[in-house]
Amino acid sequence: MIKQKIVLRYPPHVVEQPTIYHLIKDFDLMVNILRADINPKKEGRLMMELSGSELNYQRAIEWLREQGLHIMGLEQQIIWRSDRCTHCGACTVICPTEALAFNRPEMTVSFDEYKCVVCELCLRACPARAMETLVENSNSK
Protein backbone atom coordinates (compact mmCIF):
# COMPACT_ATOMS: atom_id res chain seq x y z
CA MET A 1 0.00 0.00 0.00
CA ILE A 2 1.10 3.49 -0.74
CA LYS A 3 -0.45 6.83 0.20
CA GLN A 4 0.84 9.92 -1.52
CA LYS A 5 -0.15 13.55 -1.84
CA ILE A 6 0.52 15.09 -5.23
CA VAL A 7 -0.31 18.15 -7.29
CA LEU A 8 -1.25 17.76 -10.93
CA ARG A 9 -0.87 20.63 -13.33
CA TYR A 10 -3.04 20.32 -16.39
CA PRO A 11 -2.19 22.02 -19.63
CA PRO A 12 -5.39 23.56 -21.06
CA HIS A 13 -6.13 20.78 -23.56
CA VAL A 14 -6.06 17.98 -20.99
CA VAL A 15 -8.53 19.55 -18.59
CA GLU A 16 -11.51 18.11 -20.37
CA GLN A 17 -10.37 14.51 -19.90
CA PRO A 18 -11.85 12.38 -17.11
CA THR A 19 -8.52 11.82 -15.37
CA ILE A 20 -9.96 10.90 -11.99
CA TYR A 21 -12.27 8.32 -13.52
CA HIS A 22 -9.26 6.60 -15.09
CA LEU A 23 -7.25 6.68 -11.89
CA ILE A 24 -10.03 4.86 -10.08
CA LYS A 25 -11.24 2.56 -12.83
CA ASP A 26 -7.99 1.57 -14.57
CA PHE A 27 -5.52 1.72 -11.69
CA ASP A 28 -7.73 0.82 -8.78
CA LEU A 29 -6.58 3.83 -6.74
CA MET A 30 -8.44 5.67 -4.02
CA VAL A 31 -8.55 9.36 -4.84
CA ASN A 32 -9.06 12.04 -2.24
CA ILE A 33 -9.25 15.51 -3.73
CA LEU A 34 -7.74 18.13 -1.43
CA ARG A 35 -8.01 21.20 -3.61
CA ALA A 36 -9.08 21.76 -7.17
CA ASP A 37 -8.61 24.75 -9.37
CA ILE A 38 -9.83 23.85 -12.81
CA ASN A 39 -11.16 26.18 -15.45
CA PRO A 40 -12.11 25.07 -18.93
CA LYS A 41 -9.54 26.07 -21.55
CA LYS A 42 -7.07 27.30 -18.93
CA GLU A 43 -4.30 25.54 -17.05
CA GLY A 44 -5.73 23.63 -14.11
CA ARG A 45 -4.33 22.44 -10.84
CA LEU A 46 -5.48 19.53 -8.75
CA MET A 47 -4.17 18.65 -5.33
CA MET A 48 -5.00 15.12 -4.19
CA GLU A 49 -4.09 12.13 -2.15
CA LEU A 50 -3.71 8.82 -3.98
CA SER A 51 -3.68 5.45 -2.25
CA GLY A 52 -3.46 1.92 -3.62
CA SER A 53 -0.87 -0.70 -4.44
CA GLU A 54 2.65 0.48 -5.11
CA LEU A 55 2.61 -1.03 -8.60
CA ASN A 56 -0.67 0.59 -9.59
CA TYR A 57 0.46 3.90 -8.19
CA GLN A 58 3.66 3.85 -10.28
CA ARG A 59 1.71 2.82 -13.39
CA ALA A 60 -0.80 5.59 -12.78
CA ILE A 61 1.91 8.23 -12.41
CA GLU A 62 3.49 7.03 -15.64
CA TRP A 63 0.12 7.18 -17.39
CA LEU A 64 -0.51 10.70 -16.07
CA ARG A 65 2.84 11.84 -17.43
CA GLU A 66 1.99 10.32 -20.82
CA GLN A 67 -1.18 12.41 -20.78
CA GLY A 68 0.97 15.53 -20.62
CA LEU A 69 0.33 16.31 -16.96
CA HIS A 70 2.96 17.86 -14.76
CA ILE A 71 3.24 16.09 -11.41
CA MET A 72 4.73 17.64 -8.31
CA GLY A 73 5.08 16.54 -4.72
CA LEU A 74 2.85 18.55 -2.42
CA GLU A 75 5.78 20.10 -0.60
CA GLN A 76 6.82 21.78 -3.82
CA GLN A 77 3.83 24.10 -3.97
CA ILE A 78 4.60 27.74 -3.30
CA ILE A 79 2.07 29.72 -1.32
CA TRP A 80 1.82 33.51 -1.32
CA ARG A 81 0.41 34.61 2.01
CA SER A 82 -1.33 37.77 0.94
CA ASP A 83 -2.00 38.64 4.59
CA ARG A 84 1.75 38.75 5.27
CA CYS A 85 2.67 40.50 2.02
CA THR A 86 3.36 44.20 2.42
CA HIS A 87 3.44 44.79 -1.36
CA CYS A 88 6.95 46.16 -1.25
CA GLY A 89 8.03 44.50 -4.48
CA ALA A 90 11.44 43.21 -3.40
CA CYS A 91 10.61 39.71 -4.69
CA THR A 92 9.73 40.86 -8.20
CA VAL A 93 13.35 41.32 -9.25
CA ILE A 94 14.28 37.95 -7.75
CA CYS A 95 11.53 35.82 -9.30
CA PRO A 96 12.82 34.51 -12.64
CA THR A 97 9.42 33.91 -14.26
CA GLU A 98 7.37 36.94 -13.28
CA ALA A 99 5.13 34.69 -11.21
CA LEU A 100 5.58 37.49 -8.69
CA ALA A 101 4.83 40.64 -10.58
CA PHE A 102 4.36 44.31 -9.79
CA ASN A 103 1.15 45.93 -10.98
CA ARG A 104 1.13 49.57 -11.99
CA PRO A 105 -0.49 51.97 -11.27
CA GLU A 106 -1.92 49.99 -8.32
CA MET A 107 1.64 49.50 -7.03
CA THR A 108 0.73 46.11 -5.64
CA VAL A 109 2.29 42.69 -6.05
CA SER A 110 0.43 39.67 -7.34
CA PHE A 111 1.33 36.01 -7.50
CA ASP A 112 0.46 33.84 -10.48
CA GLU A 113 1.01 30.26 -9.40
CA TYR A 114 0.80 29.03 -12.97
CA LYS A 115 3.95 30.92 -13.81
CA CYS A 116 5.73 29.67 -10.70
CA VAL A 117 8.47 27.13 -11.42
CA VAL A 118 9.05 26.46 -7.71
CA CYS A 119 12.66 27.66 -7.79
CA GLU A 120 12.14 28.76 -4.16
CA LEU A 121 14.28 31.89 -4.57
CA CYS A 122 11.54 34.10 -3.17
CA LEU A 123 11.17 32.13 0.07
CA ARG A 124 14.17 33.73 1.71
CA ALA A 125 14.37 36.90 -0.37
CA CYS A 126 11.00 38.16 0.92
CA PRO A 127 11.75 40.18 4.09
CA ALA A 128 8.19 39.71 5.38
CA ARG A 129 8.48 35.96 4.71
CA ALA A 130 5.16 35.99 2.91
CA MET A 131 6.21 33.18 0.57
CA GLU A 132 5.89 29.67 1.95
CA THR A 133 5.89 26.07 0.91
CA LEU A 134 2.96 23.92 1.94
CA VAL A 135 5.03 21.64 4.07
CA GLU A 136 6.48 23.60 6.93
CA ASN A 137 10.24 23.78 7.30
CA SER A 138 10.96 22.64 3.80
CA ASN A 139 12.53 26.05 3.29
CA SER A 140 14.81 25.93 6.28
CA LYS A 141 17.94 24.60 4.74
Place this chain on the structure above:
Amino acid sequence: MKINRSIEEINEKIKAGKAVVFTAEEIIDVVKEKGLEEASAQVDVVTTGTFGPMCSSGAFLNVGHPTPRIKLNEVSLNSVPAYAGIAAVDLYIGATALPTSDPANLKHPGDFIYGGGHVIEDLVSGKAIRLEASAYGTDCYPLKRIETTIRLSEINEATLYNPRNAYQNYNVAVNLGPKTIYTYMGVLKMNMGNANYSSAGQLSPLFNDPLLKTIGIGTRIFLGGGLGYVAWHGTQHNPSAKRAENDTPVYPGATLALIGDLKQMDSRWLRGLSFLGYGATIQVGMGVPIPILNEEIMRYCSVRDEDLYAPVVDYNRGYPYKEGTELTLVSYADLKSGSININGQAVPTASLSSYAGAREIAGTLKDWIEAGQFTLTAPSAPLPSIEAEIKLNALPQKDPDKREV
Protein backbone atom coordinates in the same frame (compact mmCIF):
# COMPACT_ATOMS: atom_id res chain seq x y z
CA MET B 1 1.80 85.26 -0.42
CA LYS B 2 -1.94 85.67 -0.47
CA ILE B 3 -2.83 82.73 1.72
CA ASN B 4 -1.98 82.86 5.38
CA ARG B 5 -3.67 80.12 7.37
CA SER B 6 -3.02 79.21 10.98
CA ILE B 7 -3.05 75.78 12.60
CA GLU B 8 -5.88 77.04 14.89
CA GLU B 9 -8.02 77.93 11.88
CA ILE B 10 -7.39 74.50 10.37
CA ASN B 11 -8.29 72.80 13.64
CA GLU B 12 -11.54 74.78 13.86
CA LYS B 13 -12.45 73.48 10.43
CA ILE B 14 -11.44 69.92 11.35
CA LYS B 15 -13.65 70.04 14.46
CA ALA B 16 -16.53 71.37 12.38
CA GLY B 17 -16.01 68.51 9.93
CA LYS B 18 -15.25 71.00 7.18
CA ALA B 19 -11.53 70.59 6.60
CA VAL B 20 -10.50 69.94 3.00
CA VAL B 21 -7.87 67.23 2.94
CA PHE B 22 -5.96 65.51 0.13
CA THR B 23 -3.14 63.00 0.14
CA ALA B 24 0.26 64.07 -1.17
CA GLU B 25 -0.46 61.94 -4.24
CA GLU B 26 -3.92 63.39 -4.94
CA ILE B 27 -2.78 66.97 -4.42
CA ILE B 28 -0.48 66.81 -7.45
CA ASP B 29 -3.40 66.86 -9.87
CA VAL B 30 -5.37 69.33 -7.76
CA VAL B 31 -2.54 71.86 -8.00
CA LYS B 32 -2.06 71.11 -11.69
CA GLU B 33 -5.75 71.77 -12.35
CA LYS B 34 -6.45 74.74 -10.12
CA GLY B 35 -3.06 76.34 -9.91
CA LEU B 36 -1.05 76.94 -6.77
CA GLU B 37 -3.00 79.89 -5.45
CA GLU B 38 -6.48 78.50 -5.82
CA ALA B 39 -5.44 75.08 -4.53
CA SER B 40 -3.82 76.72 -1.50
CA ALA B 41 -6.98 78.71 -0.88
CA GLN B 42 -9.17 75.62 -0.94
CA VAL B 43 -7.10 72.91 0.72
CA ASP B 44 -6.31 72.86 4.45
CA VAL B 45 -4.21 69.74 4.91
CA VAL B 46 -2.12 67.36 2.81
CA THR B 47 -1.42 63.92 4.27
CA THR B 48 1.71 61.86 3.66
CA GLY B 49 2.74 58.32 4.46
CA THR B 50 5.51 55.78 4.29
CA PHE B 51 5.79 52.09 5.15
CA GLY B 52 9.35 50.88 4.95
CA PRO B 53 12.02 48.98 6.88
CA MET B 54 13.31 51.22 9.69
CA CYS B 55 16.05 49.55 11.70
CA SER B 56 16.43 52.32 14.24
CA SER B 57 13.22 51.42 16.04
CA GLY B 58 12.32 49.82 19.32
CA ALA B 59 10.12 49.95 22.37
CA PHE B 60 10.54 50.83 26.03
CA LEU B 61 8.57 48.48 28.27
CA ASN B 62 7.82 48.55 31.96
CA VAL B 63 6.82 45.00 32.82
CA GLY B 64 5.88 45.60 36.47
CA HIS B 65 7.39 43.94 39.55
CA PRO B 66 7.00 40.28 40.54
CA THR B 67 6.93 39.28 44.21
CA PRO B 68 9.55 39.51 45.54
CA ARG B 69 10.84 42.37 43.43
CA ILE B 70 13.62 42.08 40.86
CA LYS B 71 16.22 44.36 39.26
CA LEU B 72 16.39 42.89 35.78
CA ASN B 73 19.90 42.32 34.53
CA GLU B 74 19.90 39.96 31.59
CA VAL B 75 16.51 39.78 29.92
CA SER B 76 15.15 38.09 26.86
CA LEU B 77 11.75 38.29 25.18
CA ASN B 78 11.02 35.18 23.12
CA SER B 79 14.77 34.54 23.41
CA VAL B 80 15.62 37.96 21.92
CA PRO B 81 17.77 39.98 24.34
CA ALA B 82 16.37 43.28 25.60
CA TYR B 83 18.42 46.10 27.11
CA ALA B 84 17.96 46.38 30.85
CA GLY B 85 20.57 49.00 31.75
CA ILE B 86 17.89 51.34 33.03
CA ALA B 87 15.57 51.14 36.07
CA ALA B 88 14.66 47.82 37.65
CA VAL B 89 11.81 46.58 35.46
CA ASP B 90 12.26 48.94 32.49
CA LEU B 91 13.49 47.45 29.23
CA TYR B 92 14.24 48.47 25.69
CA ILE B 93 13.67 45.97 22.94
CA GLY B 94 15.40 47.01 19.72
CA ALA B 95 14.17 46.00 16.27
CA THR B 96 17.41 44.42 15.12
CA ALA B 97 18.20 42.42 18.29
CA LEU B 98 18.76 38.71 17.65
CA PRO B 99 18.47 35.68 19.91
CA THR B 100 21.91 34.75 21.25
CA SER B 101 21.32 31.31 19.73
CA ASP B 102 20.79 32.76 16.23
CA PRO B 103 23.50 31.42 13.92
CA ALA B 104 23.51 34.89 12.24
CA ASN B 105 25.75 34.71 9.20
CA LEU B 106 27.75 31.65 10.28
CA LYS B 107 26.25 29.95 7.28
CA HIS B 108 26.05 32.87 4.87
CA PRO B 109 23.50 34.14 3.99
CA GLY B 110 21.73 33.72 7.33
CA ASP B 111 17.94 33.69 7.61
CA PHE B 112 17.40 35.89 10.69
CA ILE B 113 13.95 34.43 11.01
CA TYR B 114 13.06 36.11 14.34
CA GLY B 115 14.36 39.24 16.02
CA GLY B 116 13.34 42.30 18.01
CA GLY B 117 11.06 43.57 15.23
CA HIS B 118 9.14 40.31 15.36
CA VAL B 119 8.85 40.58 19.16
CA ILE B 120 7.30 44.04 18.77
CA GLU B 121 4.91 42.77 16.08
CA ASP B 122 3.90 39.83 18.29
CA LEU B 123 3.42 42.09 21.31
CA VAL B 124 1.21 44.47 19.35
CA SER B 125 -0.86 41.62 17.96
CA GLY B 126 -1.63 40.62 21.54
CA LYS B 127 0.40 37.42 21.69
CA ALA B 128 1.97 36.13 24.89
CA ILE B 129 5.71 36.75 24.93
CA ARG B 130 8.08 34.58 26.96
CA LEU B 131 10.12 36.69 29.36
CA GLU B 132 13.24 35.17 30.91
CA ALA B 133 15.43 37.22 33.16
CA SER B 134 18.24 36.92 35.64
CA ALA B 135 19.43 39.34 38.26
CA TYR B 136 22.21 39.49 40.85
CA GLY B 137 19.87 40.23 43.72
CA THR B 138 19.96 43.17 46.10
CA ASP B 139 18.45 43.87 49.49
CA CYS B 140 15.65 45.84 47.86
CA TYR B 141 15.33 43.60 44.76
CA PRO B 142 15.98 40.06 45.99
CA LEU B 143 14.58 37.91 43.16
CA LYS B 144 17.34 36.42 41.02
CA ARG B 145 15.54 34.64 38.25
CA ILE B 146 12.15 34.73 36.57
CA GLU B 147 10.53 32.92 33.66
CA THR B 148 7.06 34.04 32.74
CA THR B 149 4.99 35.40 29.91
CA ILE B 150 3.82 38.95 29.28
CA ARG B 151 1.15 40.45 27.08
CA LEU B 152 0.87 44.02 25.94
CA SER B 153 -2.34 44.47 27.91
CA GLU B 154 -0.71 43.18 31.11
CA ILE B 155 2.34 45.40 31.31
CA ASN B 156 2.40 48.98 32.58
CA GLU B 157 3.84 50.96 29.71
CA ALA B 158 4.90 50.13 26.20
CA THR B 159 6.29 53.13 24.35
CA LEU B 160 7.53 52.86 20.82
CA TYR B 161 10.59 55.08 20.58
CA ASN B 162 12.34 55.05 17.24
CA PRO B 163 15.59 57.03 17.20
CA ARG B 164 15.65 57.29 13.39
CA ASN B 165 12.68 56.94 11.05
CA ALA B 166 11.23 58.50 7.93
CA TYR B 167 14.50 59.17 6.10
CA GLN B 168 14.18 62.07 3.72
CA ASN B 169 15.40 60.21 0.63
CA TYR B 170 17.66 57.18 0.48
CA ASN B 171 20.25 55.43 -1.68
CA VAL B 172 19.30 53.21 -4.59
CA ALA B 173 21.40 50.07 -4.09
CA VAL B 174 23.11 48.11 -6.87
CA ASN B 175 25.88 45.52 -6.89
CA LEU B 176 28.77 46.06 -9.29
CA GLY B 177 30.51 42.90 -8.08
CA PRO B 178 30.62 39.43 -9.64
CA LYS B 179 28.54 37.65 -6.96
CA THR B 180 25.09 38.09 -5.38
CA ILE B 181 25.31 40.13 -2.17
CA TYR B 182 22.90 40.26 0.78
CA THR B 183 22.35 43.69 2.28
CA TYR B 184 19.94 45.78 4.29
CA MET B 185 18.78 46.94 0.86
CA GLY B 186 17.78 43.37 0.02
CA VAL B 187 19.29 40.76 -2.27
CA LEU B 188 21.41 42.47 -4.93
CA LYS B 189 22.27 40.39 -7.96
CA MET B 190 25.73 40.63 -9.54
CA ASN B 191 26.62 43.05 -12.32
CA MET B 192 23.75 45.41 -11.52
CA GLY B 193 21.14 42.66 -11.86
CA ASN B 194 18.70 44.82 -9.92
CA ALA B 195 18.44 48.21 -8.24
CA ASN B 196 16.59 48.42 -4.90
CA TYR B 197 15.25 51.65 -3.49
CA SER B 198 13.37 52.50 -0.32
CA SER B 199 11.24 55.63 -0.23
CA ALA B 200 7.64 56.44 -0.97
CA GLY B 201 8.87 59.39 -3.06
CA GLN B 202 6.07 61.88 -3.62
CA LEU B 203 4.08 60.47 -0.67
CA SER B 204 7.02 60.42 1.74
CA PRO B 205 6.57 62.87 4.67
CA LEU B 206 9.91 64.67 4.57
CA PHE B 207 9.87 65.03 0.78
CA ASN B 208 6.72 67.12 1.23
CA ASP B 209 8.23 69.43 3.81
CA PRO B 210 11.83 69.49 2.64
CA LEU B 211 13.02 72.34 4.86
CA LEU B 212 10.99 71.26 7.92
CA LYS B 213 8.84 74.37 7.89
CA THR B 214 5.82 72.62 9.45
CA ILE B 215 7.16 69.41 10.98
CA GLY B 216 8.82 69.94 14.35
CA ILE B 217 9.10 68.60 17.86
CA GLY B 218 5.67 67.59 19.06
CA THR B 219 4.06 67.19 15.64
CA ARG B 220 1.24 64.66 15.98
CA ILE B 221 1.44 61.86 13.41
CA PHE B 222 0.15 58.45 12.35
CA LEU B 223 2.53 55.91 13.87
CA GLY B 224 2.15 52.16 13.60
CA GLY B 225 -1.59 52.44 13.04
CA GLY B 226 -2.11 54.69 16.08
CA LEU B 227 -1.11 58.15 17.22
CA GLY B 228 2.47 59.20 17.65
CA TYR B 229 4.57 62.33 17.91
CA VAL B 230 7.81 63.65 16.51
CA ALA B 231 10.13 63.52 19.51
CA TRP B 232 13.32 65.02 18.12
CA HIS B 233 15.36 65.02 14.97
CA GLY B 234 16.51 61.51 14.14
CA THR B 235 20.04 60.18 14.40
CA GLN B 236 22.20 60.91 11.33
CA HIS B 237 19.87 63.85 10.65
CA ASN B 238 21.55 65.59 7.73
CA PRO B 239 19.67 68.67 6.56
CA SER B 240 22.94 69.82 4.95
CA ALA B 241 22.56 67.21 2.19
CA LYS B 242 22.80 68.68 -1.30
CA ARG B 243 19.43 69.87 -2.58
CA ALA B 244 17.70 70.25 -5.90
CA GLU B 245 16.03 73.48 -7.01
CA ASN B 246 12.76 72.40 -5.38
CA ASP B 247 14.63 72.21 -2.00
CA THR B 248 14.36 68.41 -1.76
CA PRO B 249 17.64 66.67 -0.99
CA VAL B 250 19.11 64.39 -3.64
CA TYR B 251 20.91 62.38 -0.93
CA PRO B 252 19.72 60.94 2.40
CA GLY B 253 18.78 64.07 4.35
CA ALA B 254 16.64 64.79 7.39
CA THR B 255 15.40 62.07 9.75
CA LEU B 256 12.90 61.96 12.62
CA ALA B 257 12.86 60.39 16.06
CA LEU B 258 9.32 59.19 16.75
CA ILE B 259 7.44 58.26 19.87
CA GLY B 260 4.02 56.75 20.57
CA ASP B 261 2.00 54.47 22.80
CA LEU B 262 2.44 50.92 21.49
CA LYS B 263 -0.77 49.86 23.19
CA GLN B 264 -2.95 51.65 20.64
CA MET B 265 -0.98 50.52 17.60
CA ASP B 266 -1.75 47.84 15.06
CA SER B 267 0.56 44.98 14.02
CA ARG B 268 -0.44 45.59 10.42
CA TRP B 269 1.82 48.66 10.49
CA LEU B 270 4.62 47.24 12.65
CA ARG B 271 5.96 44.19 10.91
CA GLY B 272 8.96 42.06 11.80
CA LEU B 273 11.24 41.55 8.81
CA SER B 274 14.04 39.10 8.02
CA PHE B 275 16.65 40.38 5.61
CA LEU B 276 18.53 37.45 4.16
CA GLY B 277 22.21 37.63 5.05
CA TYR B 278 21.72 40.90 6.89
CA GLY B 279 19.50 40.66 9.93
CA ALA B 280 16.11 41.19 11.50
CA THR B 281 14.37 44.54 11.53
CA ILE B 282 10.93 46.11 11.48
CA GLN B 283 8.74 47.73 8.86
CA VAL B 284 7.14 50.84 10.30
CA GLY B 285 4.10 52.60 8.93
CA MET B 286 4.03 56.33 9.65
CA GLY B 287 2.41 59.39 8.14
CA VAL B 288 2.48 63.13 8.78
CA PRO B 289 -0.25 65.69 8.09
CA ILE B 290 1.04 68.91 6.58
CA PRO B 291 -0.96 72.08 7.27
CA ILE B 292 -1.27 74.23 4.16
CA LEU B 293 -0.28 77.49 5.81
CA ASN B 294 0.49 79.26 2.54
CA GLU B 295 1.35 78.80 -1.14
CA GLU B 296 4.94 77.91 -0.38
CA ILE B 297 3.94 74.90 1.73
CA MET B 298 1.46 73.88 -0.97
CA ARG B 299 4.18 74.06 -3.61
CA TYR B 300 6.31 71.72 -1.50
CA CYS B 301 3.39 69.30 -1.09
CA SER B 302 2.70 69.15 -4.81
CA VAL B 303 6.14 67.69 -5.55
CA ARG B 304 6.05 64.76 -7.99
CA ASP B 305 8.17 61.64 -8.39
CA GLU B 306 9.53 63.16 -11.61
CA ASP B 307 11.17 65.92 -9.56
CA LEU B 308 12.60 63.76 -6.77
CA TYR B 309 16.05 62.25 -7.25
CA ALA B 310 18.08 59.60 -5.45
CA PRO B 311 21.70 58.49 -5.81
CA VAL B 312 22.54 55.04 -7.19
CA VAL B 313 25.22 53.52 -4.96
CA ASP B 314 27.30 50.35 -5.34
CA TYR B 315 26.88 48.13 -2.28
CA ASN B 316 29.68 45.76 -3.26
CA ARG B 317 32.56 48.20 -2.66
CA GLY B 318 31.22 51.74 -2.83
CA TYR B 319 29.05 51.77 0.29
CA PRO B 320 30.82 49.30 2.61
CA TYR B 321 34.36 50.52 1.92
CA LYS B 322 33.42 54.13 1.19
CA GLU B 323 34.96 53.79 -2.26
CA GLY B 324 33.78 56.31 -4.78
CA THR B 325 30.56 58.26 -4.85
CA GLU B 326 27.26 57.56 -6.49
CA LEU B 327 27.05 56.19 -10.04
CA THR B 328 24.28 58.51 -11.13
CA LEU B 329 21.11 60.20 -9.90
CA VAL B 330 17.73 58.74 -10.89
CA SER B 331 14.23 60.07 -10.44
CA TYR B 332 11.57 58.29 -8.38
CA ALA B 333 9.37 58.29 -11.47
CA ASP B 334 11.99 56.19 -13.26
CA LEU B 335 12.49 53.97 -10.21
CA LYS B 336 8.77 53.30 -9.99
CA SER B 337 8.53 52.50 -13.71
CA GLY B 338 10.31 49.20 -13.01
CA SER B 339 13.54 49.88 -14.84
CA ILE B 340 16.28 52.50 -14.76
CA ASN B 341 19.14 53.19 -17.10
CA ILE B 342 22.60 53.13 -15.53
CA ASN B 343 25.47 53.83 -17.92
CA GLY B 344 23.49 52.42 -20.81
CA GLN B 345 22.38 49.29 -18.95
CA ALA B 346 18.67 48.73 -18.26
CA VAL B 347 18.41 47.65 -14.63
CA PRO B 348 15.15 46.30 -13.13
CA THR B 349 14.09 48.14 -9.98
CA ALA B 350 12.30 47.02 -6.84
CA SER B 351 11.25 48.81 -3.69
CA LEU B 352 11.70 47.76 -0.08
CA SER B 353 9.25 50.36 1.12
CA SER B 354 5.62 49.66 0.25
CA TYR B 355 4.06 52.38 -1.88
CA ALA B 356 0.65 50.72 -1.56
CA GLY B 357 1.12 50.90 2.22
CA ALA B 358 2.18 54.56 2.05
CA ARG B 359 -0.91 55.32 0.02
CA GLU B 360 -3.14 53.57 2.54
CA ILE B 361 -1.56 55.41 5.48
CA ALA B 362 -1.97 58.82 3.81
CA GLY B 363 -5.57 57.85 3.03
CA THR B 364 -6.24 56.74 6.62
CA LEU B 365 -4.81 59.95 8.04
CA LYS B 366 -7.01 61.88 5.61
CA ASP B 367 -10.07 59.91 6.81
CA TRP B 368 -9.19 60.60 10.45
CA ILE B 369 -8.86 64.33 9.82
CA GLU B 370 -12.02 64.52 7.74
CA ALA B 371 -13.90 62.68 10.46
CA GLY B 372 -12.69 65.21 13.03
CA GLN B 373 -10.78 62.56 15.01
CA PHE B 374 -7.34 63.95 14.39
CA THR B 375 -6.32 67.58 14.86
CA LEU B 376 -3.03 69.17 13.94
CA THR B 377 -0.36 70.44 16.30
CA ALA B 378 2.01 73.35 16.02
CA PRO B 379 5.58 72.26 16.80
CA SER B 380 6.81 73.16 20.30
CA ALA B 381 10.24 73.74 18.80
CA PRO B 382 11.61 73.54 15.27
CA LEU B 383 13.94 70.77 14.10
CA PRO B 384 17.41 71.77 12.95
CA SER B 385 17.33 72.55 9.25
CA ILE B 386 19.87 73.87 6.73
CA GLU B 387 20.97 76.78 8.90
CA ALA B 388 22.16 74.41 11.63
CA GLU B 389 24.96 73.44 9.22
CA ILE B 390 25.13 69.94 10.61
CA LYS B 391 28.06 67.82 9.45
CA LEU B 392 27.98 64.05 9.84
CA ASN B 393 30.98 62.55 11.58
CA ALA B 394 32.75 59.30 10.87
CA LEU B 395 33.83 57.11 13.79
CA PRO B 396 37.39 58.04 14.70
CA GLN B 397 39.70 55.01 14.55
CA LYS B 398 42.38 55.96 17.02
CA ASP B 399 44.77 54.12 19.27
CA PRO B 400 42.66 54.00 22.44
CA ASP B 401 45.71 53.53 24.63
CA LYS B 402 47.44 56.62 23.37
CA ARG B 403 46.93 59.59 25.64
CA GLU B 404 45.29 62.51 23.92
CA VAL B 405 46.40 66.01 24.72
